[in-house]
Amino acid sequence: MNLLNLVLALPLAGFLVTLVLPKNNANVIRLFALILSLAVFVLSLGLAAPFHETGNGNWFVTDVPWIQSPEIRYHVGLDGLSLWLVLLSTLLTPVSILVSWKYIDRRVKEFYAFLLLLEFGLIGVFVAWDLFLFYVFWEVSLVPMYFLIGVWGHERRIYAAVKFFLYTMAGSVLMLAAIIFLYNKAGTFDYVNLVDLLQRGRLVLTSQEQLLLFLAFFVAFAIKVPLFPLHTWLPDAHVEAPTAGSIMLAAVMLKMGCYGLVRFCLPMFPQAAHRCQSWIVILAIIGIIYGALVAMVQPNMKKLVAYSSVSHLGFVVLGVFSFTQNGLDGAVYQMLNHGISTGALFMLVGYLYERTHSLEIKDYGGVSTPAPLLATVFLITMLASIGLPTLNNFVGEYLVLQGSAAVNFNWTIAAAVGVILSACYMLWLYQRVFVGETNKSLSHHHPFLDMNGRELAAALPLVVLMVWMGVYTKTFLPMVSAANQRIIEQSKTGVETLVETQGGKRIAELRELVHGR
Amino acid sequence: MADNFMPSAAEMLRFLPETVLIVFGTLIMLLDALSGEGKKGWLGTVAIVGLLLAAWGTVVAWSNPGPAFQSMLMVDGYATFFRFLVITVGVLTVLASVAYLKREKADSGEFYALVLYSVAGQCVMVTANELIMIFIGLEISSISSYILAGYLRDDKRNNESALKYFLLGSFATAFLLYGIAWIYGATGTTNLADIRRVLSNRDIAPALGLIGTSAALMFVGFAFKVSAAPFQVWAPDVYQGAPAPVSAFLSAGPKAAAFAIFLRVFMTAFEPVADKWAPVIWVSALATMTVGNFAALLQSNIKRLLAYSSIAHAGYVMVAIAAHSQIGTEAVMFYMAAYAFMNVGAFVVVAHFARQGEKYVNTDDLAGLGQRQPVTAALLTIFLLSLIGVPLTGGFFGKFYIFKAALDANLVWLTVLGLLNSAVGAYYYLRIIVVMYFQEPGESMADLQPLAPGTQAVLWGSALATLVLGIYPSVILDFARKSAALVK
Secondary structure (H helix, E strand, O other), X not given: OOHHHHHHHHHHHHHHHHHHOOOOOHHHHHHHHHHHHHHHHHHHHHHHHHHHHHOOOOEEEEEEEEEOOOOEEEEEEEOHHHHHHHHHHHHHHHHHHHHHHHHOOOOHHHHHHHHHHHHHHHHHHHHEOEXXXXXXXXXXOHHHHHHHHXXXXXXXXXXXXXXXXXXXXXXXXXXXXXXHXXXXXXXXXXXXHHHHHHHOOOOOOOHHHHHHHHHHHHHHHHXXXXXXXXXXXXXXXXXXXXXXXXXXXXXXXXXXHHHHHHHHHHHHOHHHHHHHHHHHHHHHHHHHHHHHHHHHOOOEHHHHHHHHHHHHHHHHHHHHOOOOHHHHHHHHHHHHHHHHHHHHHHHHHHHHHHHHOOOEHHHOOOOOOOOHHHHHHHHHHHHHHHOOOOOXXXXXXXXXXHHHHOOOHHHHHHHHHHHHHHHHHHHXXXXXXXXXXXXXXXXXXOOOOOOOHHHHHHHHHHHHHHHHHHHOHHHOHHHHHXXXXXXXXXXXXXXXOOOOOHHHHHHHHHHHHHHOO | OOOOOOXXXXXXXXXXXXXXXXXXXXXXXXXXXXXXXXXXXXXHHHHHHHHHHHHHHHHHHHHOOEEEOOOOEEEOHHHHHHXXXXXXXXXXXXXXXXXXXXXXXXXXXHHHHHHHHHHHHHXXXXXXXXXXXXXXXXXXXXXXXXXXXXXXXXXXXXXXXXXXXXXXXXXHHHHHXXXXXXXXXXXXXXXXXXXXXXXXXXXXXXXXXXXXXXXXXXXXXHHHHOOOOOOOOHHHHHHHHOOHHHHHHHHHHHHXXXXXXXXXHHHHHOHHHHHHHHHHHHHHHHHHHHXXXXXXXXXXXXXXXXXXXXXXXXHHHHHHHHOOOHHHHHHHHHHHHHHHHHHHHHHHHHHHHHOHHXXXXXXXXXXXXXXXXXXXXXXXXXXXXXHHOOOOOHHHHXXXXXXXXXXXXXXXXXXXXXXXXXXXXXXXXXXXXXXHHHOOOOHHHOOOOOOOHHHHHHHHHHHHHHHHHHHOOHHHHHHHHHHHHHHO
């Protein structure tokens, strides 16, 4: 059993053990979940080791048959693209457990059990190299999140939970149809084999087939990302979920969709991806600007952060569909950045909520006076989210903008507007909540306390990462680039008029003229 | 034709399961007369012993497969698979009924005897190799089921259920019989293989109109039995009215047997004209799924909801029949097995929860079950997730395999519409989970008893089977694959 299998199996084992723990001793359950998830995190750090030595490759591969016929294999492995997303999942699970320590006080056992099951599903999604296995993890991760929102959420939790489940399910059944179709054509569910067959022309899809398959996968992922106009489930799910649910949802679950775009849509259906490029980019840009504008007018903090997610994830899609090395690197980096900074934002909003039981911005004001530490951490997180240089989001946004500029400068201009808008809504939020006159109602019931040790312990790793990822990208970016390089290579198959630069575009146009279309 | 009509010993052995079931059914009737009032719970044990012996008999019969009684029966892998399945459903039903009948103060031997007879009829159906045997098996199974549906004779709902089931059921069997008469008139035989031979021989094949009419008439009969649109209208009323364990039984056992003969007749006898009937099945499959799922969205009675859901699932199975391929046959076999466990499980939870007189059968009554009886709720959740088709459950793999078969047969639109249908279906199953876990317990939780031992065995067994079929489907799939080829 290699390290990756261990990292994958432990949360599942933890889930099963939690189920049989006696339910009356809540602290034992909390402690067990925390220790287990920390152990998983520490172990998962070991996953990065081979990449630091060689920088590239597929590691920790396990490929054994699961079901004989139809041939379904338990094929898992790790490359530079999966690595950080797995680490993001294993890091945010203990963070979520710490965050929920006091807040979740009923049905504690089930809560932590579902959180561990969620971790299992998420890790599985990022490491599965068999399409069937991928689908299994994809759906399995849905169930615990549905319960997390539905049982421990706020007032409209049931509506939000069901909406979340149905949206994802509706998208993913079409992906299932596409997966089966591919299997019937190629005789394998294996991602590596499939891409290889497609690359070498052994498996030929007509352009219509490719387009339909691409769309089937794309819609499933776009719902999860979420891409405008499929995003409507997201504000509901985020607002109604408990803090830990929002963190896992924003930080990791949305990345499932982004990851799917990079991992499956590009290498497997390159021509279709190129054909749809302009439409998708337009939707991404609409998402960036629309998300930011809607975030600006939200009276509810969680909703504001949720819409800011729509905006930030537009950058990811823009980067992916620029088909450039920079754009793709930026997109993947942005996935991690968004996971950390938005995860932290949801956590801090959750802290505020625990103190006053209100998410309305108008109920706050001058919080920095009673809680300077909370205000400082929020300030750093907010600046990271805006994209201040030396903090993480700047790197990702910059790379995405550079990547898109190489293709079409108008896209860059439009997307950059989103960056400016993000500064507007975030700074304004900070101003209304943390500075100014201290709102009298804050300490109406209890004195408004600053962050305690536990809360700080949950926030600190994220803050450290914001700075680390902002100033020393070398730890993270090389292996991402290496993986992306391969994906870019693969996504050139059969695409004649690859547009790399403005000049390239001109050449492509000329070539089209010469060939007479 | 053979000179000697005396069946050989080997042929008798191939009929062993049915023999055992009939003997035990009759034995229970006798024992019933001998044991005093209120002391009849042990007859359930006798019934279980009978069913287990019948399962053993199935193994014995399978050890020496082949035709029996002038080729009227055919013991092949396909028949063995379905024999096992209907016997298993019988075991689950009996186990779940013991506590139920005691609670309703309707403990008696007849119930168990009727279950055994019904299972025997289903065994005959799935083994039958010609139309008259199919008809006889169907009648044995159906008539026992009509009585079971109205078993609590003082309950109005039971009466309504039995009467509807009986009237519509006999009407449908009449159609079937009429179809049999037509095909016999047209081809001069009732043996499935012979019919196929005649139909595929251009020189002697009867006119297409004649074949079409008989196939259509038989389709009506079968479609009624499997509750496929547009002949599904009876199912909600019957399932809602019948005692809950009987609903569990009806939705799994007779349905599996009906699908088995449906498939056998259309894949052997009418296979030469498959391109004519496949489009009809296509339409019926889509209509069945859609009607079942959309009607289920509106139900508040959980038995009725499960009835519509069972219509929807019949629609998925019809998709596999529409594929009319060997993999389609495998898919039907696997799905019926997975479906039997998840659906019986769900109905049995309802039977447990409904309490005396089936007072609590609305979805809202389940509010807070997740807190009061977490284990029961968790088991029901497994069944519901399997019905939705979430991976790692038998329901998912079954659905996956059905739509794989459909795509293999180039039924792209049917696949897409079917999968979207299953997403619609998720909504009403989720609603039950919502009520169980996300709502606070109400007065319906006040006098909820713990699970009876028999019920517990059924629920744990079904849940385990559901998960095993989802995680390691090869256990059944390999056998299905080997036997699906034998159909012709």
